[in-house]
Amino acid sequence: MISRRNIRVKVMQTLYSYAASLDTDKPLDPQKTLKQHFNQTRSLLTYTVYFLAEVARYAEKDAFKKSHKYIPTEKDLNVNTKLAGSNLLWQILDLNDVKIAFKNEKPEQWGDEELIKKIYTELTASQQYAHYISIGQQSLQEDRKIFEYIFNDLMLDNELFTAHIEEVFSNWDDDGALIAQSVAAFIRKPQSLNFQQIISTDKEVFAVNLLRTVIEKEDYLLSLIKPKLKNWDPERIALLDMVLMKMGVCEFLYFDTIPPKVTINEYIDLAKEYSTAQSGHFVNGILDNIHKELLTEGKITKTDFRKS
Known part of the structure; x- marks a missing residue:
């Protein structure tokens, strides 16, 4: 997942921080710092997938809240929950790799419930959503289309979302394009992404060797x-x-x-x-x-x- 360009950026940042720390009482451990940079990428990826899933799952919360109004209307009692029960969403949530990532990273700690609700509300007002729920039977192809719409149009092109994620993750500017490509591939094929190994062995060796050799x-x-x-x-x-x-x-x-x-x-x-x-x-x-x-x-x- 992580490209050589991203590796060079992270090695560059590590060397910069390490050099700046040499004049302090506690110089950084460069290899530990580099590993932290890679871990930040994993956290960002995990949270982005979590946020996407939460937007899709919000249909259940919306239905529950509206049905429990003091005097619910017929519309309140008939909120469409097709998206929350979609095959693609549950393929994602049932992946062992995703379960481990969510357990380890605890992405809910960064969650913004109001922003998730806002994006879900925008989704339900869109023509794309109207088309999606109009299709009676479940379709993995249609699931992918609506997830791509949520991710590309309602998240990545949304200033509120990018401002939120930039505030939480300082590495968004460095890793944003990489995350966008990875999540897009993940939507098409959830099994394609390994959250536990976001950097291949050969690229990790390259990163460590480049860092160590520059210092030595x-x-x-x-x-x-x-x-x-x-x-x-x-x-x-x-x-x-x-x-x-x-x-x-x-x-x-x-x-x-x-x-x-x-x-x-x-x-x-x-x-x-x-x-x-x-x-x-x-x-x-x-x-x-x-x-x-x-x-x-x-x-x-x-x-x-x-x-x-």
Whole structure:
């Protein structure tokens, strides 16, 4: 589920926090911090699925509340609960992986009942919902369509929902696109997502090795970077830019299946997105310069990543 780009972001954030903590009484444990970043992604994924399920299940609560009015109307006594009993919803809730995730993460602690109710109310007023409940028989295909509508149109495109989730999860900006893709795939095929292993073994090894190697080889990496800074004072360069350059040079030297062009492009993009307006150009220039020098000196050995 987690891509190499997300891994680089989390390693970057870990290295940044670790470097900043070195001047404190309690420096961070970098590997523990990295693991916490991955756990945050799992929590965000779990809560997003939980919220979606709660919107669908709200039909039951709506029916119960209206039927227990002091003087319920005929309409109050006939709230349609088809969505709450849909095959797709119960496929999701019956998955052992989902049950474990809900038990461990306790997503209800972040729940916003009023927002869930508001989104459900918007849903019941929509043409998509009217079409859904008009179909007499259960249809997994129609279940998927209404769940996709809830998720894409009523959650992701809803400023109230995004404001809520940004407030609860600081990693939404980093992981939002990944979560959206994962939940969309999950709606189509609930068994496709493993909440207990959101990062594959090979990618986890890459993440840990990248983090550890940058820390262990820091002096050597800096010896390659500093001469290229020319009139720049290394102490005045943005800490994040320095972290990104160290990660890039580390990939040149110690990760032989990653093409240098991929490495350079990745860190240019991260510099543009996470650092200053000039950082993309700056990081590009330094990494390209170091790459050319290392090639000339025969210090870069890459295997064909397509055959690795």
